[in-house]
Amino acid sequence: MSAPTTPRSLGRRALLGGASAVGLAVGTGALHEAVAASSRQGRLPATADAVVVGGGISGLVAARKLAAKGLDVVLLEARGRVGGRVLNHHLSGPGTRGATIESGGAFVGPTQDHVLKLAKELGVRTFQEYNEGNSVYVSSLTGRQEYSGTVPPDPTILPDAAVLLSRIDSMAAEIPVDAPWTHESAADWDQQTLGEWIRANAINADGIENLIKSWTQPGFGADPDELSLLYVLWYVACSGNETNVGTFSRNSDTADGAQESRIVGGSQLIPLGLAKKLGDIVTLHAPVRRIVQQHGRVEVHSDRGTVRAKRVIVAAPPPLVLDIDWFPHLPTKRLQLLRHLDMGQLMKCDAVYKKPFWRDAGLNGFGLNDSGAARAVFDNSPKTGEPGVLLAFVGGATWREYGVLPKDQRRQAILEGFAALFGEEALHPIDYVEHDWTKERWTTGAPVANYAPGTMVQFGPSIRKPFGRVHWAGTETSTYWTGYMDGAVRAGERAAIEVAEQLR
């Protein structure tokens, strides 16, 4: 272990201490400035015990855990900010009250124990997503309906939904979350897409496939025909914890589900809080370009300089790992795995209103539409309910249709989609904001990197396998809540434990 220096090796108390240490009473803007100021300025150290590549939640958690063990850690983040796929947006237009909404990951829910525990440690509070009253469903066949519960009462869909969703749950319940490729039907399930399976098993395939699209487009940034069935079943299996088996409804629902709560002040308070505690362990504007393993060391070359370390944790999204120049080359199976893991296509589009007017009409702001730009809609208002915000996830085929339009045309299509669900008032927002994750250089898509058919069985087993002195973090390597903030926390913790064991 290298001689500890302050503050690169912070004391356990500083790293694990509570809210007061982070000072989360201040907003994101002030925290951004504090993180930028406390992050490493000037040259990188020549050596470290461990280098962490990527300052998303996963990398920050890994760095914190290693530093708390007294190890000398350097975290290299490509962007000029931390948080990766988690990003707050401050509304600034008249009447928006300077409220904060999220452009990236936002919701948390039951069994996401690791991110909830972390939020608590950092003094970050959660609040319940508004869920009073009815949801709205618009079908091109049956028109507009208000409903409660998980599945809209569309008679052309209900019989298939009852059968297929419960089959998804029972198939998922058999899948080992740490080795889905070992299931006896893994090869069969992995060679078909979710779409093929729906069409082979539904009475009215079009209806149920359309409904399931409104789950896969926000949840994967993809459509049923792009996703391996085995992968989707595993994703459902991962929607739980060690004592609660994963279920479709825990993944898709607001009440008792992954969309149950949000973070007061925006979810980026979590990575910002972590980075503030890490101080100059964090180096911003430091994209890693080359990783060389030789002579029992790893050299990590970044735009801010080179660090020689005993171990490295890579916590970048899978496709970004391919941009790094590796010596020696990545093992073939890992290379193939990364080449077959594609980020979804997803943007968030938010319309801001003086008040959440839909609530007065007894509606909770959740809506599904089987066509148009706004197919999966949530109430995205801050805790105070002022201003009112409607959020549309535009993902997969819907992104390919509307994501490529000029902004004013997309805005109009989104507002018309909101109006179809919640009435004409939705056409007149006081502000409109959108964020397209496919355009982010250091993410390239969202919310997660997906497995195409055939990938999981052939290449999945290498997902967490260390490559020499290089270990893998990032939400995609988690065995619970993969694709989510909770998965990012769990993966960072697991990778840090692997490295700490090697450096003992």
Ligand SMILES: Cc1cc2nc3c(=O)[nH]c(=O)nc-3n(C[C@H](O)[C@H](O)[C@H](O)COP(=O)(O)OP(=O)(O)OC[C@H]3O[C@@H](n4cnc5c(N)ncnc54)[C@H](O)[C@@H]3O)c2cc1C
């Ligand atoms: C629109 C959207 C909605 C979402 N909704 C939810 C939700 O409601 N709830 C939920 O739990 N999750 C949600 N997610 C997913 C969640 O945000 C992610 O699972 C989680 O943030 C991933 O964290 P990570 O640390 O694994 O990866 P990332 O956040 O992607 O962090 C990786 C970091 O690596 C950096 N990097 C990449 N390449 C390099 C390099 N060469 N050198 C140095 N640094 C590099 C990147 O800049 C980035 O900061 C959503 C995501 C998006 C985008």
